């Protein structure tokens with residue numbers, strides 16, 4: 001029964017406490033300005049969390065870009081190879097034409113011979129040029145076969161690229177939706193933060209902001225006993241007393257955190 005009555009008196013004390021801090025020891029009571037600042041810090045940490053989430057989207061988008069770029073590069077390389085082979089085919093076709101002209105010339109030479117010896121030489125020449133036509137035609141046909149094969153490969157790669165783009169469109173839409181959602185959460189959190197910051201005295205807020213921008217993490221810590229709540233460096237008694245009396249923030253020389261008195 002005694003325990004119940006102690007709890008009851010503690011609760012009554014809280015109700016009367018102007019800063020509504022759950023402590024019965026006034027020397028441990030947090031200054032209301034610090035209380036307001038901690039609420040601002042709470043929102044800042046939320047914003048940092050959201051910003052980290054937002055930047056984690058970038059590598060996911062990069063991965064999609066890389067996958068698409070790989071497919072596009074493969075297609076480009078295959079198309080370029082077709083272009084090279086087409087030029088080779090044009091050259092081969094020219095050789096066929098040139099060799100056919102040689103055959104015609106050899107044919108005319110053969111028809112205009114006057115001696116059996118000339119006829120023999122012209123016949124050899126004619127057969128030689130006919131073989132050259134055959135060889136160059138075979139080469140042109142082979143190149144053409146390769147081109148047909150390579151164009152089919154280009155077609156496959158075009159389909160593969162289209163497939164990647166199609167598959168990615170869902171992923172990109174999802175990423176975009178996620179980005180928009182996080183950005184709206186950040187905007188809301190900033191609005192809330194700015195409203196709360198109104199209740200923090202200017203000087204205190206700017207001191208906090210300066211350190212926070214450098215740290216981009218939790219900045220304000222309570223004293224833990226006689227030491228910094230973040231790194232345990234001991235804080236001189238005089239400074240601790242000043243913090244408790246005025247609600248001022250003191251920078252820890254160990255870790256650069258801002259410290260306040262009271263839990």
Ligand SMILES: [Zn+2]
Pocket residue numbers: 228229230231232233252253254255256257
């Ligand atoms: Zn520290």
